Amino acid sequence: MKREKIRATLPLDEPTVDKSLLVRQVRARDLLRGDIEGLDLEQHVEQSVLTTRLDKVLNWGRANAIFPATFGLACCAIEMMSVVSPRYDIARFGAEAMRASPRQADMLILSGRVSIKMAPVVRRLYDQMLEPKWVVSMGACSSSGGMFANYAVVQGADKFLPVDIHVPGCPPRPEALLYGFNKLQRMIMGDPDIGWRTRYSAHGTEEWARELGEVTEEARDAYAAARDIAEAAGEPTSGQPGTPVDVAGPPQERADVPARPERERGRFI
Amino acid sequence: MPDATGLELIRAELNDAHPDAVIDTYHRHGQACLIVDAEQIREILGWLRDTPGQEYTFLASVHGVDYLPAEPRFGVHYELLNMARVERVRVRAELSDPGEDALPEMPTVSDEWPTADHQEREVYDFFGIVFRDHPDLRRILMPEDYVGWPQRRDFPIGGEPVIFTNTERDVPGWYA
Numbered sequence: 001m002k003r004e005k006i007r008a009t010l011p012l013d014e015p016t017v018d019k020s021l022l023v024r025q026v027r028a029r030d031l032l033r034g035d036i037e038g039l040d041l042e043q044h045v046e047q048s049v050l051t052t053r054l055d056k057v058l059n060w061g062r063a064n065a066i067f068p069a070t071f072g073l074a075c076c077a078i079e080m081m082s083v084v085s086p087r088y089d090i091a092r093f094g095a096e097a098m099r100a101s102p103r104q105a106d107m108l109i110l111s112g113r114v115s116i117k118m119a120p121v122v123r124r125l126y127d128q129m130l131e132p133k134w135v136v137s138m139g140a141c142s143s144s145g146g147m148f149a150n151y152a153v154v155q156g157a158d159k160f161l162p163v164d165i166h167v168p169g170c171p172p173r174p175e176a177l178l179y180g181f182n183k184l185q186r187m188i189m190g191d192p193d194i195g196w197r198t199r200y201s202a203h204g205t206e207e208w209a210r211e212l213g214e215v216t217e218e219a220r221d222a223y224a225a226a227r228d229i230a231e232a233a234g235e236p237t238s239g240q241p242g243t244p245v246d247v248a249g250p251p252q253e254r255a256d257v258p259a260r261p262e263r264e265r266g267r268f269i
Numbered sequence: 270m271p272d273a274t275g276l277e278l279i280r281a282e283l284n285d286a287h288p289d290a291v292i293d294t295y296h297r298h299g300q301a302c303l304i305v306d307a308e309q310i311r312e313i314l315g316w317l318r319d320t321p322g323q324e325y326t327f328l329a330s331v332h333g334v335d336y337l338p339a340e341p342r343f344g345v346h347y348e349l350l351n352m353a354r355v356e357r358v359r360v361r362a363e364l365s366d367p368g369e370d371a372l373p374e375m376p377t378v379s380d381e382w383p384t385a386d387h388q389e390r391e392v393y394d395f396f397g398i399v400f401r402d403h404p405d406l407r408r409i410l411m412p413e414d415y416v417g418w419p420q421r422r423d424f425p426i427g428g429e430p431v432i433f434t435n436t437e438r439d440v441p442g443w444y445a
Contacts, residue, residue, distance in 0.1 A: 117412050150426060151419035152411075 062132060063188040066095040069105035071125065074112025076139040076171040088174040093181060102128040113141035114154045126161045134184055137163040138177055140170045270357050276301045287312045300359060307362035307375040314360065314378055317349055325349035325358055331388035333396040337422035341365035343373050343398060364398060377403040395420035
């Protein structure tokens with residue numbers, strides 16, 4: 001007898017149920033009277049109630065309903081366009097609605113080199129987007145300048161706006177962009193991926209410690225010192241949205257880490 | 270394109286009309302070129318356009334060159350075309366570098382050849398060559414507040430450093 005009443009309170013079970021206001025009021029009154037008790041109440045709660053934290057729900061919703069800005073900069077934009085196509089289909093992750101206005105978008109994909117003339121425009125687009133907003137730097141050019149080491153191109157888009165995800169490649173395959181987007185989703189949901197150095201216990205393999213391929217005494221010391229830094233930093237911070245991944249803090253000037261030789265300083269190209 | 274003899278004839282006739290206008294000629298790689306005095310460029314282009322028998326009426330392109338170790342350092346190329354005979358001739362105006370803080374100057378041809386308007390602005394933008402009496406001489410491709418002449422050979426290539434893990438120790442304070 002009581003089970004039938006419970007079923008009547010589950011709207012999905014009986015689509016033919018009368019949804020008039022009166023019936024719903026009667027049902028609510030039944031609930032308030034404590035008609036269901038004990039195990040039945042437990043089961044009812046178990047079947048129809050989900051508890052979570054509000055920020056978690058918000059981040060879950062944000063991560064799965066991202067509106068990217070319709071914004072292409074260079075050849076990477078071609079790969080970005082095919083991400084929306086049925087073959088790659090970013091709609092699987094809820095980000096297929098490309099908005100033609102920055103005020104409706106919450107993700108900016110920098111798909112190509114940013115020239116110094118374009119940088120203020122990109123910055124203005126970013127400023128016009130509403131919070132919360134995320135930036136994906138797609139390809140070598142927008143991440144580091146890439147092959148364009150010249151007067152016209154900004155050497156890395158994070159010189160003028162905060163970048164959340166860098167997708168390497170020249171250009172990256174659409175799968176790579178999707179992979180970067182998935183990483184961004186996990187970042188938004190407060191569970192960022194650990195970086196590859198942490199995952200493979202590879203601290204101490206930074207290029208500056210390697211001394212151009214030749215394993216010298218100083219490089220070996222640098223390996224050991226970098227491992228000390230990594231161990232002192234402990235587990236990667238996680239659980240906070242937007243936490244930078246695989247960064248143990250700013251590089252420390254340490255007496256026991258040999259500085260790079262003078263001839264190496266200032267050589268970037 | 271005039272052959273080598275025809276080019277020398279043009280040079281002789283042009284020097285008769287405008288003394289010391291043509292400094293040199295060359296005829297290489299299937300291209301004929303008159304190396305001329307930059308100050309007389311308007312008279313030279315006008316003569317090549319208006320003289321019967323020449324009639325190079327179409328100015329196909331204007332561009333700058335920096336021949337840095339050479340002297341004079343700069344060249345401004347005018348590519349001329351006679352559409353009836355399908356003949357091309359190049360006129361190269363030579364300009365020497367006036368040194369620090371000064372820019373090389375030459376007369377504009379943009380009033381007679383309107384196509385030269387934007388192209389002279391581009392030459393100015395990238396090489397810092399000033400065209401006197403140009404109606405609107407300002408940068409056309411680079412930002413208007415840009416400093417420097419980026420296509421000159423002594424312009425530093427690269428510019429700002431990029432921070433990779435192997436260079437982050439050389440860029441102090443980048444994380445702050």
